[in-house]
Amino acid sequence: MHRESADTVPQGPNQPCPSSTKSHVATTLLSAARQSLFDHAVGTDPPAERTGQRQNRGMRTRLGCLSHKSDSYNDFTAILPDKPNRALKRLSTEEATRWADSFDVLLSHKYGLAAFRAFLKTEFSEENLEFWLACEDFKKTRSAAKLASKAQQIFEEFIDVQAPREVNIDFQTRELTRRNMQEPSLSCFDQAQGKVHSLMEKDSYPRFLRSKIYTDLLSQTQRRLS
Numbered sequence: 001m002h003r004e005s006a007d008t009v010p011q012g013p014n015q016p017c018p019s020s021t022k023s024h025v026a027t028t029l030l031s032a033a034r035q036s037l038f039d040h041a042v043g044t045d046p047p048a049e050r051t052g053q054r055q056n057r058g059m060r061t062r063l064g065c066l067s068h069k070s071d072s073y074n075d076f077t078a079i080l081p082d083k084p085n086r087a088l089k090r091l092s093t094e095e096a097t098r099w100a101d102s103f104d105v106l107l108s109h110k111y112g113l114a115a116f117r118a119f120l121k122t123e124f125s126e127e128n129l130e131f132w133l134a135c136e137d138f139k140k141t142r143s144a145a146k147l148a149s150k151a152q153q154i155f156e157e158f159i160d161v162q163a164p165r166e167v168n169i170d171f172q173t174r175e176l177t178r179r180n181m182q183e184p185s186l187s188c189f190d191q192a193q194g195k196v197h198s199l200m201e202k203d204s205y206p207r208f209l210r211s212k213i214y215t216d217l218l219s220q221t222q223r224r225l226s
Contacts, residue, residue, distance in 0.1 A: 090111075091111050091217075091221055092221060093218065093221040093222050095109065095111075095112075096111075096112075096214075096217055096218050096221050097218065099112045099115075099209075099214070100209050103197075103200070103201040103205045106205070106208075107132075113129075115208075115213055115214065115217060116129065116204075116205075116208055117129055118213055119204070119207075119208045119211050119213050119214070120204060122211075122213075123204070123207075125204065127158065127165035127166070127167055128167055128168070128196050128199065128200050128204070129200065130158075130165060131154070131158040131165070131167045131192075131193070131196055132193055132196055132197055132200070134154050134157075134158065135154070135189045135190075135192075135193040138150055138151065138154060138186070138189065139186050139187075141186065147184055147185075147186070148184045151180075151181060151184035151188055151189075152181065152184075154189065155177065155178070155181055159174060159177050159178070159189075159192060160178075161174075167192070167196050168196075168199060169192050169195045169196065170195070173191050173192050173195050174192070176191055176192075177189060177191065177192045
């Protein structure tokens with residue numbers, strides 16, 4: 001048999017609520033309002049919390065991938081000028097071995113250049129090679145109208161302080177190049193380009209020759225002949 005609660009009082013249509021019932025309702029509403037204000041202040045909305053956690057996990061994953069330095073033959077084949085298999089068929093062991101003769105020999109070979117670029121990416125220093133290549137392309141400019149705009153673009157991207165892909169050059173070279181921007185010529189980047197070339201030749205190039213990218217590549221070409 002259903003029993004009414006002790007503090008439940010039957011009421012007629014016009015009978016007012018007892019004071020105890022009014023007090024209970026007021027207390028309940030006040031507690032709910034306080035909790036709502038607290039939740040809003042501290043941000044305890046469960047869906048938002050879960051979304052934030054997923055975003056944090058995603059960010060940690062991306063940072064983890066960014067900090068992982070890969071140094072393998074696959075990095076090289078991923079950016080070859082041609083399709084990897086076709087390129088390897090064209091590349092002989094003799095050609096790949098010749099890359100160790102000098103830095104300029106390496107840069108003059110399209111597959112050598114691609115392999116070196118892949119290596120620099122593993123060291124997060126590919127801006128040096130990109131700047132050197134931009135200078136090589138700049139020196140082929142024949143249009144006087146385009147010369148100034150191309151020079152400014154290279155300066156802002158690679159030379160200027162806090163440039164997006166700032167190269168590692170000394171203050172004097174940077175300031176000389178800045179002055180050259182007043183009257184751009186085909187030789188305005190020569191000193192900066194020479195400094196970067198020397199840096200890569202003395203620092204990055206020897207490490208490339210010892211890298212897994214290069215040694216794996218040599219093994220692949222030798223294995224193809226056997």
